[in-house]
Every structure is written in structure tokens, then in C-alpha cells.
Amino acid sequence: MRVPFSPPRMDKKMADAVVDTLYSGWITTGPKTRKLEEELTKYTGGKATVCLNSATAGLELALRWFGVKEGDEVILPAYTYCATANVVMHCGATPVLVDVKGDFNIDVSKIEAAITSRTKVIMPVDIAGMPIDYDELHSMLAKSDVRAKFAPHSIEQVKLGRIMVLADAAHSIGATYKRKNSGTLADISSFSFHAVKNLPTAEGGAVIINLPEQFDSLAVQKQFKVKSLHGQSKDALEKTKAGGWRYDITEPGYKCNMTDINAALGLVELERYDSDMLVKRKSIFDKYNALLSKYEWANIPVYKTDDKQSSFHIYMLRINNATEEQRDRIIDKISAEKVAVNVHFQPIPLLSAYKGFGFNMEDYPVAWKNYEQEISLPVFYDISDEQIGWVIDALVSAVEEVM
DSSP: OOOOOOOOHHHHHHHHHHHHHHHTTSSSHHHHHHHHHHHHHHHHSSSEEEEEHHHHHHHHHHHHHHTTTTOOOEEEESSSHHHHHHHHHHOOOOOEEEEEESSBBOOOGGGHHHHHHHEEEEBOOOGOOOOOOOHHHHHHTTHHHHHOOOOOOOOHHHHHHHEEEEEOOTTTTTTTETTTTTTSSSEEEEEETTTTSSSOOOEEEEEEOOOOOTTHHHHHHHEEEEEEEBSSSSSSHHOOOOOOOOOOOOOOOOOOOOHHHHHHHHHHHTTTTIIIHHHHHHHHHHHHHHHTTTTTTOOOOOBBSSSHHHHHEEEEETTTOOHHHHHHHHHHHHHHTTBOOOOOOOOOOOOOHHHHTTTTTOHHHHHHHHHEEEEEEEEOOOOHHHHHHHHHHHHHHHHHOOO
8 A cells, every 4th residue: 555544653752652661560540541631631621531442432431421321312413433323322322313514513503403301412523623613502502492301310410400512522632612622612522542543542532521510520530430440449550559459349330441551652642742743634634735726626624714623633525526426436546546545434324223223314415415525535644745645646536537
């Protein structure tokens, strides 16, 4: 492959951090995981952080902490990765899909019509790292008639007194909305540190807790940590202290904690994230835009406005007027030139599992149009200008041949 799609940066600093952890004598959840939690709290400006093994685990823990169960509904965009919907199903609740706008993000103006007395959570997704219109969402949720529909059945729901906003921020660490950092735009946000993400820890994620003042954020953090480790009252590090062997299981919890090996990678990348990684990724986006701006068929992604700045996670290009079949042929021709491209994502109603639950793609026309025209171009730290040139050459040749 002349141009891979999104390999992680792995350099000596990251290797040294892992080796240091291996020789430290402590490799599971411990001091480095706690340090990463502290640094992420500082970085985002959130109130507390819990590091986990994935963003997906963070979303599910948040739903379960809030008491979401069978009979409840959770609103989310039709255009997202399956994990956003899967966690709702895991809790026994029903995902309620809302169509998106031309920027791939959920159409906030359509959410209110989807709210019922069963709605407990809205899960916006910051697709490609671009935040949704959070002020519009929060203003809608503050309306008296919307609040009147909320029917709480758990302690946490009663305490919040409204529908919770749980951000699937898997793509958006480092993004901003009206000068506020991703992680502080919702009640709870979940970041992904998967190998292909901007800040990779091989596998990993983090929940940023930003609940209103009636909640004790550190107490909520503790609840999440207990849930993430079998419901155990102490983690492994606490149990190693002299006389600290005795523990309790306070609930039948899960197993989704982060290890210090993963956290070591995260600490290295977070330290240089704004000054290095985001700068590099923005420069790649800028180069693609400059090279594609002259082509009428290129629907170039917006990654900065007066109110928003993306984390530059995915360069989601659309080919104007392309059908799904034409888009697929374009991808085949690009791939034949040994250039890796992708499609983000197949909308939820297209997936066999969700078709089986009665979702119909025809009900989400904007999501379909975005999908059938979308091609994601390679973005990774070590991509060279020569490789960017190869991507554009392969893309232009393929589009002109197919269209």
C-alpha cells in the first residue's frame, strides 16, 4: 500500500513510555492511569475523568449509571457507528433515530418531535470531530414543555430533573464549540483512544464528567470506577496496600478498566497533542482543501466556523451527485492505485441488525445522501506531501473516469 489510511504514530517516546511502565512493576490500572485522568480533567476543563478500555464502555456505563433500562428511549443520529446504538440495546432500551444535516451531525431541530415521556437520554455524535450545535440542543431541553415530558424513575434521573445529554465524543478530543472544549459540552462525554484515533492508546477511552452542581463529581467518578471493575470497592492497586486485601462487591459490575500500559501511551500523546498532533492534522486538511477546491464535484468538509473548530479526525469528502454505485466504483479505482480510503459510516438503518428492528433507510434521506457520496481520505501524522499528492491524483483520476 503506497498510502495507508490511518496508522497510529509510534515513536521512541511512546516506546520508552511503555518500557518504563513494564519495568515499573505495575502494568494494570494504577498510578499512570490516575495521572492520565488528572491530565485529561485539566485539559478539557471537565469536573472529573474516568479512563476505560473504550469509548463504547464509557457510553454504556453512563447509560447504566443514569438508570436507563427496558422501556426507556435514547435519541441518537441515524448517521453514526453502530456502537452508539448498540449500547442502548445492551441496556434494554430503544434507540430512536433522528436524521442529520449536511454536515453529518444530528439535526437538532428534529429532536424535539422525537421526545416522549420515555426519553431519558440524547446522545449527539461529534462526527469526524466537529461538535454539534450544543447551545441549540440545551435551549430546546430547557423548554418547559420538553421538561414536562421527562418521567424519571432512578435517583440520578430525579436529581438531574431533565433528559441527560451524553455526548459520543469518540472523535472530538481537542475540538471546541464557542471556546469551550469537547468534554465540557454535555453532562457526560465519552472519548475514544482507539488505535486509529487522534490520541491513541492502542485500545482505550475516557469519560469526562461535567454534571451540574447538584452532583458530586468525585462521587460519580467513584461510581463509574466501581462499575468498570466488577462492582469491586477497591482497585488492584488499593488492594496491594498493607492490610488492604479485603474488598466488597457492591453491584454486579463490568470489566472495562484501562491499564497503565495504555495510559502511558496516552500521557505521551496528550502532552504534545495541541502543539503537535492537532497542528499536523489541520495542515493535512488544509492541503486537501487547497488541492480539491478547484473541482466542482468535490464537496469539501467544513472543519472550522466562527463557533466551532474540529479535532481534524476524519476528512469526510463527498462527491457531488454521486450514487452509491458510482462512489463504490470510485473507491475501487483508488484502491487499485494502492491508496487506502474509507467510508464513515454506514448509517444505522442500513445495518442488518437494525433493519431487523424495523428501521428503514428511506426515513432518513439526508443520512442516505451523505452516505452514498462520502469518501474518507487518509489522515495520519506521518503522511508526506508526496503521499497526499498520490491520494489526490488517484481520487481525481477515479472520479473523472466514473462520473
